[in-house]
Amino acid sequence: MTTSASTIATDESPKVRLWRLAGRVRRARLPWVPITILASILICAAFAELIAPHDPRDIDILKKNIAPGETANHLLGTDILGRDILSRLIFGARTTVIISFVSLAAGAFVGTTLGVISGYKGGWIDALIMRGVDAALGFPTILVAMLIVVFLGAGTINIILAVTLTFWARFARMVRGDVLVIKTLDFVTLARITGVSTPVIMWRHIFPNVINTLTVVSSLLVGQIILLEASLGFLGLGLAPGDPAWGIMVAEGRSVILDVWWLSLFPGLAITIVVLAFNFFGDWLRDTLDPQLQSAQ
Amino acid sequence: MQEEPILKVENLQTYFFTTSGMIKAVDDISFSLWPGETLGIVGESGSGKSMTAWSILGLVPKPAGRIVGGRILYRGENLLEKSASQMREIRGRHICMVMQDPLTSLNPVFTVGDQIIETLKIDSSRTSGGHRERAVELLSSVQIPAPESRMEGFQHQMSGGMRQRVVGAIAISRSPQILIADEPTTSLDATIQLQYLKMLKDIQTQTGAAIIFITHDFGIVARMCDRVAVMYAGKMVEQAQVLQLFDSPAHPYTEALLKSVPDLDVDVDFLPSIEGQPPTLDDLPEGCAFAPRCPYVFEKCEEYPDEFTVEPEHTARCWRLGGAVV
Numbered sequence: 001m002t003t004s005a006s007t008i009a010t011d012e013s014p015k016v017r018l019w020r021l022a023g024r025v026r027r028a029r030l031p032w033v034p035i036t037i038l039a040s041i042l043i044c045a046a047f048a049e050l051i052a053p054h055d056p057r058d059i060d061i062l063k064k065n066i067a068p069g070e071t072a073n074h075l076l077g078t079d080i081l082g083r084d085i086l087s088r089l090i091f092g093a094r095t096t097v098i099i100s101f102v103s104l105a106a107g108a109f110v111g112t113t114l115g116v117i118s119g120y121k122g123g124w125i126d127a128l129i130m131r132g133v134d135a136a137l138g139f140p141t142i143l144v145a146m147l148i149v150v151f152l153g154a155g156t157i158n159i160i161l162a163v164t165l166t167f168w169a170r171f172a173r174m175v176r177g178d179v180l181v182i183k184t185l186d187f188v189t190l191a192r193i194t195g196v197s198t199p200v201i202m203w204r205h206i207f208p209n210v211i212n213t214l215t216v217v218s219s220l221l222v223g224q225i226i227l228l229e230a231s232l233g234f235l236g237l238g239l240a241p242g243d244p245a246w247g248i249m250v251a252e253g254r255s256v257i258l259d260v261w262w263l264s265l266f267p268g269l270a271i272t273i274v275v276l277a278f279n280f281f282g283d284w285l286r287d288t289l290d291p292q293l294q295s296a297q
Numbered sequence: 298m299q300e301e302p303i304l305k306v307e308n309l310q311t312y313f314f315t316t317s318g319m320i321k322a323v324d325d326i327s328f329s330l331w332p333g334e335t336l337g338i339v340g341e342s343g344s345g346k347s348m349t350a351w352s353i354l355g356l357v358p359k360p361a362g363r364i365v366g367g368r369i370l371y372r373g374e375n376l377l378e379k380s381a382s383q384m385r386e387i388r389g390r391h392i393c394m395v396m397q398d399p400l401t402s403l404n405p406v407f408t409v410g411d412q413i414i415e416t417l418k419i420d421s422s423r424t425s426g427g428h429r430e431r432a433v434e435l436l437s438s439v440q441i442p443a444p445e446s447r448m449e450g451f452q453h454q455m456s457g458g459m460r461q462r463v464v465g466a467i468a469i470s471r472s473p474q475i476l477i478a479d480e481p482t483t484s485l486d487a488t489i490q491l492q493y494l495k496m497l498k499d500i501q502t503q504t505g506a507a508i509i510f511i512t513h514d515f516g517i518v519a520r521m522c523d524r525v526a527v528m529y530a531g532k533m534v535e536q537a538q539v540l541q542l543f544d545s546p547a548h549p550y551t552e553a554l555l556k557s558v559p560d561l562d563v564d565v566d567f568l569p570s571i572e573g574q575p576p577t578l579d580d581l582p583e584g585c586a587f588a589p590r591c592p593y594v595f596e597k598c599e600e601y602p603d604e605f606t607v608e609p610e611h612t613a614r615c616w617r618l619g620g621a622v623v
Contacts, residue, residue, distance in 0.1 A: 122359075123359075123360065185401050186396055186398055186401040186402040187401060187402055187403050187404040187405075187412075189356075189396065190396065190402050190403075190464060190467060190468075191404075191415075192356060192388070193354060193356070193388055193389065193393060193394045193396075193468070194388065194389035194393060194416045194419075194467055194468065194470070194471065195385050195386065195387075195388040195389030195390060195416075195419055195471070196389075196415065196416065196419065197385065197419075200415070204404075204407070204415065205404055208404075208406040208407075209404075209405070209406060
């Protein structure tokens, strides 16, 4: 690609550098479809009150089970209690985004910290952390979530806790693998030779070099986390039944799926589309950030 | 020569314990380093040169590698008795090293300036502006053109020679008394090599640091060093002043090595090489390790040779020097 730009530019300002990175991202053909979907989900989550035509909890028994398209007032129809499905979907996006992003961040933080320590320190610390990872990965996620909900009760925080408890281990394992390679590189050795302390080496030399992996893993795991959150809702382990969440909505329509098919169909579609969008976006991100592809430039 | 050596290595033994057995990477090595001098350590790959350096720095790869015997005295204090945090104080501030490969020695995600300043911050007696100034000063002392703008550059924007200079700048940033250079020019172009060696000499004159120069290139030894130690299979076979070694090598291995260096003034049809392979370190002969390849081998060589003094400041481990008739 543009070798000339990267070899001569020695005295470029950070601004120029940022501009060049932006150019690379532009040239890499953005996946517009996933980005549009994810952006609209984020907008829905942020401005649900403004976008949703109705209050998602507004019960109106007289208007129950209106089929989609029957009235312009309820585009996607209403459910068995007469609540507007479109509004519930829009508010459900907020639930999904909050739960999945917070637990993703928490899982990534815990997993990365432990992964860096484990990979860099080695020895018994490594063994201990990795057995923890094995245990966390070996335990069925749903079971962990059930235990937490049973003992600590339902609620957003507890769902986040349940998801974090299982997903940190995937981060830890991926990050540790990267660290094992990075720590053998000469710049880490040079830092040790010059007397830089271990925490500083881990923070300044190891961590910035796993960010690529972290970004890619995160974008690929978001899909799984959304699925898990929906499954918990479906099993009734999530929020209170009245709360707008996609998993809960699918569950509510389950018993009447043959007659009132739109109850489960729309939230189900929403889950599928968002998870797919995240997966495609993650794939693209991996291809774009892959250090091997980058070094070829 | 001054009376007190700055570094004294006595009977150092660094072994590796692997599933396939024990490897004596460094076996019973002794030498001294005087302030301001340059000691060359010469030997083929795997002869334990680098592991000697790692042992001095206290960075022998764990858990397989371990220093099992000997003493490393820095200004009279045994480094092997220091704790990990005490060793971190020693590294960089007192003893530092430049490694072989400049291509991976710098962190790709930080600017060159950041990395020099990071080391300077360890002795944080300066303000951050002072750190910057000092970093620019260091870059110009390793002869990097336009050091101010290079501070903001990344490693991938620099050539190998320039990166190695930056590594040099980082290594001398805390003004160590001892600088170990582990084949610093091996991966550089011939023309750049010379510049780099000159730069190291300049640094030495400026800072008065003692240098341990690890290499397999006798040309570099002749140019850079005051004294030489020759290593073979983890053992030190000969030590001498540079001229003594070139004029009258006492150990057959040194002799063979010197013969295999091409001489531009003499026409030869073919360059002599040393017959055979260096021994694998997990299966060394009982006696002299060089015996299987030595042209002068005799019965006595089945015993491990003593160290004989050939002339003042010139010693070698070979039975031929013990008055035994060949």
